[in-house]
Amino acid sequence: MAETLQNFINGRFVAAHGQETIEIVNPSDGKVVAISPVSDEQDVDAAFEAAAAAAKTWNRTTPGERQDALLKLADALQEHKDELVEAQHRNTGQPRAQIGSEEVDAGTDNLRFFAGAARTLEGRAATEYMSEHTSYIRREPVGVVAQVAPWNYPLLMGIWKIGPALAAGNTIVLKPSDTTPESTLVLARLAGEILPPGVLNVVLGNATTGELLTTHRVPGMVSITGSVRAGQAVARSASEGLKRTHLELGGKAPALVFADADLERAAEQLVQYGTFNAGQDCTAVTRILVEKSVEEKFVKLLAEQAKKTVTGDADESKNDFGPLNNVRHFEDVRTKLENIPAHATVVAGGKPVEGTDGFFVEPTVITGMHQDDALVQEETFGPVLTVQTFSSEEEAVELANDVLYALASSVWTSDHGTAMRVSRDLDFGCVWVNTHMLLVSEMPHGGFKHSGYGKDLSLYSVEEYTRVKHVMHSLEA
Template sequence: MPTATTFPVIDPATAAPFIDAPLARLADVDAAVAAARRAFPGWASTPIEERARAVLAVADAIEAAKDELAALLSREQGKPLVSAGGEIMGALGWARATAALRLPVDVIKNDDSVRIEVHRKPLGVVGSISPWNFPVMIAIWHIIPALVAGNTVVMKPSSYTPLAALRMVEIANAHLPPGVLNSLTGEGDIGRAIAGHSGIDKIVFTGSTPTGRSIMASGAANLKRLTLELGGNDAAIVLPDADIDKIAPKLFLKAFMNSGQICAAVKRIYVHESVHDALAEKLAEMARAASVGPASDPGNQFGPVQNRMQFDHVCALADEAKAKGGRFLAGGEPMGREGYFFPLSVAVDVSDGMRIVDEEQFGPVLPIIRYSNVEDALARANASENGLGGSVWSADVEGAIALAQRLECGTAWVNDHASISPDVPFGGAKQSGVGVEFGLYGLEEYTQLQTVRIAKV
């Protein structure tokens, strides 16, 4: 929605503003919700095949503008242009896969006296609050299933990265009826207003656990439905029989992609003492060889930490680790240049009880923890309030599966980590979230179950 005021957007490669974005007022939240409520009856009654065709038209239009969107995304988020382009294309794959989903009518009983059907109906207005690490991809994860299910949407991107998401909504709205998809940008007061608004029936949020708790409390006023994908501190357990040469490149990618700014990235690795030193050195060698710098240089593989608050958090974790005896085989200090640059960093001689292990880093800092007993490693991996994902790495696949199933997390991988797809449910255990996303399981979260009993008289 157009607004009368603006706020600056910071380029993380320079730590300086480079453009202004519209700043919504609380009255704008009311207006957006009112527009979504007006549009809901018509959109909900539109046959799903027509809604799906509209979503596919949106995807086609976004693809036509992919270069423009990738450039905006790269500048505001900091990730290299090739990674930004990959995010746009991934978002399109998700949108198209979701448009193909159909929730069946479940016939529970059908005899001479009664037919009982279970239907799924749209909820109403969905509020989407999305984060800064994947501004377009995660917005698509929120918006598209809501639209396919027949809901209307009021979305708010992160104030750190509003530009590409706003442009994406602008493109989408050329193919949707007025009021079906609405966007607002601003600071935390706008997010809180969305979370507590009586005209919003569901909130979908991706972000930190403390913010998720606040959203849950705000939504209690009208018993909002919730999908919350929250913080993760994913553990990987490397067993002594693992092929270190084979797994090191994959572990490196799964820990450091997007400069570690991924909820389900590998955040801590428990490595058996017999292979600890070899794996740590291989990961450190790759980290030292990585090119970190501004996205404007196509030779850079990794960009900055996205914002000052997260950069300061990463620095504090590294400093505390060193003060408690941790050693960095790679990195461990800010790069000493303008912008929020921290090198890919590998820490050893660290353990549970240090912040670098116990807290989600959400940055390019990876602790490697030595263990001697696998039961101890499993207990330490599970001794976290988070439970988004976890993995086991071993040459014995069957044994690894058995161990992975004992991890207290929403997704367990074997010889992999953080791989997701639009047809497979994804969500957190414990403090890592409520509900799931993706596939039919995720689509159901945007609907209300209705049982229809038909007496045969």
């Protein structure tokens, strides 16, 4: 019998008041693994009440105390690594090795970075900008923050939310995705053994629950990682209460491959970075722009690499990537693949994997795409790479920038000048050169345009969760 999940509020698990429920399905085989409540207004009120009460003391803790708590939480993640991996695998079907390395280990590193960052926030120098008056800056926590995490990397995205917020001294009400809550609940339980009650609260539910969080009177800031549509809804609702927002939304990342690049290496890595996590990554390579003189050779290399990439095997350890997360998303990607325009050619993949009950889609490469095609302009969020050509550096940049998204991109060339010019001209929050998708705790992650605003990771993300106060002292008695 599937377990019924509970909210984590004020340091303990509690049953939700909401009567509606959601079946949590393992996308590898379509089986129900848990039942999640849909939290209602009473549940959300209780979570924010706990967070507001805890803020009175947590925001007065020293940076050193917050650092100690985050380091303990990082250690707890490693101690419970197997449990976290299994909890997430049940909800995502991701290969266990991927969850262990890319979420538990990476999340541990992130928390350790945020622990150090808690002690490094700076302000302007205290001095007399006006005669006989000394001014200085206080960088303070926002207070209580509402956070909504996505389903593509449930544990890691939860850590990207709570790490900087806790480091800055905030308390939190977090809602994980309605399809992938279990690893977040394990994280909450571990945090509850370290943090004071009410500092981190987790409420389960659907989009309606998320709206209750973002429109609630208590939080001073709302942070979401999700779709453009969800981000726009959050921005609208938060504006009613003049709440600060932090939006990390979609992506349509181009890879610009010049003729002088190492084509074999580029093809291998671009297929890997385009299909990793089944392409369910806002930074995943989705659009390959290749110099026309090497198009035929490069497309052949891409197709060969895609055909060697494995998914849908009953032994998940053999898979290079797992299934799409849920049946709605699976049907959406399948529909897009069934409606490829007539002028395009599928050179690899192009359909769901046969002979499985899971939501697996073949690694797909499509050539002959036009700039106004939906697969070029709209986020697919699946293991699908489109190919276009360019004849000049200027055309490559123009095609790359001509979408609404602006999160990530990459340049593949052996020429230093080309790399420098194109990196300057690409309108994306991150540009990689001769690599793609790699992230480090010390560097910011975030985009422009319809990819949202605000930065995850790095000191910039901790600053997002602070407010700046000017204090001036008269030197006269």
